[in-house]
Amino acid sequence: MKTRKILKLSFFNKLSFLSFLLWFPVFLCQASAEEQEVDFTAFSLEELKNVEIISASKKPEKITDVPAAVFVITQEDIRRSGVTGIAEALRLAPGVQVARIGPADWAITIRGLNEEFSNNLLVLVDGRSVYSPVFSGVHWDIQDTVLEDIERIEVIRGPGAAVWGANAVNGVINIFTKNAKDTQGAQVVGLYGTEEESGSVRYGGTLGKETSYRTYLKFFNRDRFSGKGKSSWYENPDDNWESFRGGFRMDRDSEAGDSLMFEGAIFGQQYDTENAKFILASPYYMTEKDVSESAGGHILGRWQHEFSENSDTVLQCYYDHVEKNYGITDSCIDTFDIDFRHRFRFSVHDSVHEMIWGLGYRFISDEFYLKDGTEDSFQIAIDPTNLDQHLYSAFVQDRIELVPESLSLIVGSKFEHNDATGFEVQPNVRLLWTPGERHALWGAVSRAVRVPSRTERHLKVITGILAPSYPYMKELLGDELGDTLIPDAPAVIKVLGNEGLSSEKLTAYEAGYRLNLTSCFRVDSTAFYYRYDQVMITAFGDAYLETAPRSHYVIPLNYENGMRGEAYGAEISGSWQLMADWRLTGAYSYLKTRLEWEAVADDIDTAAEEKSNPSSQFSLRSLMGLSKQLDFDVWLRYVSGLSENVDGYTAIDARLAWRPAETLEFSLVGQNLGDRQHQEFSAFEVERGVYFKIAWRF
Amino acid sequence: MSDFISDFMTAAGHCYQKLNFNFLFSALLWCMLWSSWFGVSEVYAQSAGDDDSIEYKLKAGFIYNFAKFTEWMPETFKDSSLMNLCVSADKIAAETPDPVFSNISSVLNEKSVGDKKIVVKKCENKDEIKSCHILFIVSEHTEFIQEKLDNTKGLSILTVGEAENFSRMGGMINFFKENKGINILNPKALLRFEVNVNAAERAKLKFRSSLLMSAKIFREEVK
Known part of the structure; x- marks a missing residue:
């Protein structure tokens, strides 16, 4: 019925409305372009040297020239969206599914199955991988920095494995902080609101003519989740999430074509949590209040050398240490990584080649032990408790300009050797066609793999318990065990890691079209079809009896490469500069996933897997400058429901900022204004919030 | 999602009909469309290569x-x-x-x-x-x-x-x-x-x- 009403708009009306939408930006663009005219004769030589231009000679691809689904979240986007963390900032990119699971947990994925550790997404912060190969995922709670010092976040949807390596199956998120040169002087940021409070101090200076540095300190406290959920049984935990972090970055850019970067940080944080405890006697299951702590640090160095306009190299090295509580266990992970990359251009006959090749080595050492004060537990074990892993990788990629300025082909592959699955090859082929300045069409076929994580291979953990009185115990245990049922033995459900797992494989077909109608009206659209094979999943195995510490049955959930599946969807995003200081951006993404068992023919219910991602997401932002001092920004998001338990929601954020001076900004932000609270993934409910923020540079 | 859009569109459609705005609106649009045709070629030339200029x-x-x-x-x-x-x-x-x-x-x-x-x-x-x-x-x-x-x-x-x-x-x-x-x-x-x-x-x-x-x-x- 609803659709019929829309059709009431006559053909004439629709046509004129469409034409209006298409032509209107052309009209308005002209005015804004003229207003932005700068008089460069008023600049000094040193000022001129700081003006950024698009380097055309070297072709370090413009976004429009990249044959992949790329979206860049700029510093301005972050500032004007009012987000207070990196995980939340990712909602700004189209096609990224961000769902808050708990006070300190997010499920973030791109075009994939979403779980807390959405295991197919690679995340890099200034070149350092924060993807944990131990848990196969990213601990979003410990990823943070001074948001004002982030330069941009590049989000690549789709396999980025040819360059970035394994586990970049569904996408790559690249977070870049600013060059120390661009963060000179002091900056103080304070935030106080209904959901959180935070503060940061940063100071930047120079050491000699070519070296600059910055140091920073940041803390936050997110402790006010106490609202009662819609479902009467669930109450948001009051979590007292506190975090401290401090770090530095040094940059040295010499005229000789060398640049050096040195960066490091340490952090510590904690939040209240509840651990599940299973006992083999009544009441079988209980929860214990606990504090989850984590701490760590890293240090990274990078040396870039430019031989000429056509050849440059990067050498990067880092060490990272993370200690983190994981339920009743404590983990300690050390990572050492060294990477080399060389890029050069050459011509063969008439075609220009841009070749990039690289080598990498990573050493990961982990150790698990039970938390201090925890009794020896039968419910969790990892075998072996400590493990050293070595990862060797190489990649090569060639970009060939088949027709100058119009058609280019990219062929590349990553070759990797890891201790879990051995040798992995991940190739891709991409084609880009730019028929004019305003259009770009691209297509890609790529293969990527996800290597099983340490937990998927070695962890044994109890996730559920059935009391002996459970009525279907006999059926559940099967004929053999069921006939000789021990009366007071409970049954536990135990997830068992599998050392024989192979990696999950993805073949991806993607296509995209970009349109730059004018400099102020841009549209970017992509469509994709993914084929997954050997998807890792847990499946029930045959139950058995165990006698220690006392008799109980074990119903095993074994990890196996048991499923295959497919995913398809489309994303469209656009940006429209209506006036010099009014911009609208919008995005819509659609995703459909389907999984099926590879071996079993009968239909086992896999609905949970299918619906762990919203099928539709819509976002519309308006960024408006009311005057030179005043910004008013509104952001509307709609995310469709996941299942019967998690409904779709509409969230509205609004921000009002006042800048009495260039260096001083006051802002008032309202988040999730649409409703008092809503679920995003789990029973946890995100609440409406308001905060006030001061940012001052001097 | 389609429900969301159609709800929104229906609401918008109701408004226009109630106010009997339909005719005025489309007439205005047609005017803008045609007038814009004349300006377009010129605007294109000016905005060409905006980022590079x-x-x-x-x-x-x-x-x-x-x-x-x-x-x-x-x-x-x-x-x-x-x-x-x-x-x-x-x-x-x-x-x-x-x-x-x-x-x-x-x-x-x-x-x-x-x-x-x-x-x-x-x-x-x-x-x-x-x-x-x-x-x-x-x-x-x-x-x-x-x-x-x-x-x-x-x-x-x-x-x-x-x-x-x-x-x-x-x-x-x-x-x-x-x-x-x-x-x-x-x-x-x-x-x-x-x-x-x-x-x-x-x-x-x-x-x-x-x-x-x-x-x-x-x-x-x-x-």
Whole structure:
């Protein structure tokens, strides 16, 4: 019925409305372009040297020239969206599914199955991988920095494995902080609101003519989740999430074509949590209040050398240490990584080649032990408790300009050797066609793999318990065990890691079209079809009896490469500069996933897997400058429901900022204004919030 | 999602019908559509290469500073209050979508350096070049550059170029780009320039220290 009403708009009306939408930006663009005219004769030589231009000679691809689904979240986007963390900032990119699971947990994925550790997404912060190969995922709670010092976040949807390596199956998120040169002087940021409070101090200076540095300190406290959920049984935990972090970055850019970067940080944080405890006697299951702590640090160095306009190299090295509580266990992970990359251009006959090749080595050492004060537990074990892993990788990629300025082909592959699955090859082929300045069409076929994580291979953990009185115990245990049922033995459900797992494989077909109608009206659209094979999943195995510490049955959930599946969807995003200081951006993404068992023919219910991602997401932002001092920004998001338990929601954020001076900004932000609270993934409910923020540079 | 959109659209549709706005609205749209047809071609031409056109405007800003910090022989401007800036672009450069000449002249034409007014001209042959004070050679083509540089021999002309071997060929100030970061997606670059002091001395030109301080110094190898 609803659709019929829309059709009431006559053909004439629709046509004129469409034409209006298409032509209107052309009209308005002209005015804004003229207003932005700068008089460069008023600049000094040193000022001129700081003006950024698009380097055309070297072709370090413009976004429009990249044959992949790329979206860049700029510093301005972050500032004007009012987000207070990196995980939340990712909602700004189209096609990224961000769902808050708990006070300190997010499920973030791109075009994939979403779980807390959405295991197919690679995340890099200034070149350092924060993807944990131990848990196969990213601990979003410990990823943070001074948001004002982030330069941009590049989000690549789709396999980025040819360059970035394994586990970049569904996408790559690249977070870049600013060059120390661009963060000179002091900056103080304070935030106080209904959901959180935070503060940061940063100071930047120079050491000699070519070296600059910055140091920073940041803390936050997110402790006010106490609202009662819609479902009467669930109450948001009051979590007292506190975090401290401090770090530095040094940059040295010499005229000789060398640049050096040195960066490091340490952090510590904690939040209240509840651990599940299973006992083999009544009441079988209980929860214990606990504090989850984590701490760590890293240090990274990078040396870039430019031989000429056509050849440059990067050498990067880092060490990272993370200690983190994981339920009743404590983990300690050390990572050492060294990477080399060389890029050069050459011509063969008439075609220009841009070749990039690289080598990498990573050493990961982990150790698990039970938390201090925890009794020896039968419910969790990892075998072996400590493990050293070595990862060797190489990649090569060639970009060939088949027709100058119009058609280019990219062929590349990553070759990797890891201790879990051995040798992995991940190739891709991409084609880009730019028929004019305003259009770009691209297509890609790529293969990527996800290597099983340490937990998927070695962890044994109890996730559920059935009391002996459970009525279907006999059926559940099967004929053999069921006939000789021990009366007071409970049954536990135990997830068992599998050392024989192979990696999950993805073949991806993607296509995209970009349109730059004018400099102020841009549209970017992509469509994709993914084929997954050997998807890792847990499946029930045959139950058995165990006698220690006392008799109980074990119903095993074994990890196996048991499923295959497919995913398809489309994303469209656009940006429209209506006036010099009014911009609208919008995005819509659609995703459909389907999984099926590879071996079993009968239909086992896999609905949970299918619906762990919203099928539709819509976002519309308006960024408006009311005057030179005043910004008013509104952001509307709609995310469709996941299942019967998690409904779709509409969230509205609004921000009002006042800048009495260039260096001083006051802002008032309202988040999730649409409703008092809503679920995003789990029973946890995100609440409406308001905060006030001061940012001052001097 | 479709439910959400259709709810929204229905609500919007109701509003218009209630207010009987439909006719007025579409009439207005048609007017705008047709009127916009006339303006479109012009707008397209202006916005072409919007992101790239900044490069030559920026270079013009540099050239303005070069003019400010270069000393010509006093007799050069004996009977003229004009400073001639000649732009010599080869065929390829002239045909690029980025209009080099119009960008430079939009920034510099009629601007004054001291008491001299800048005049931006297109120069192609030797005679035209003779009257220049500054010659900007927009080309990466070695033969083209050499021909123009040869034309300036024995004259007090500040030569500015943007080719890799411009300084080695005897050009005085050469633009080059420095990439900002090496990320695959990073499109940003900064403009830099190198100065061949020996070449300037031969043409009896002197650079002030404020120019040299911002420059990379190119030294000719002594044969």
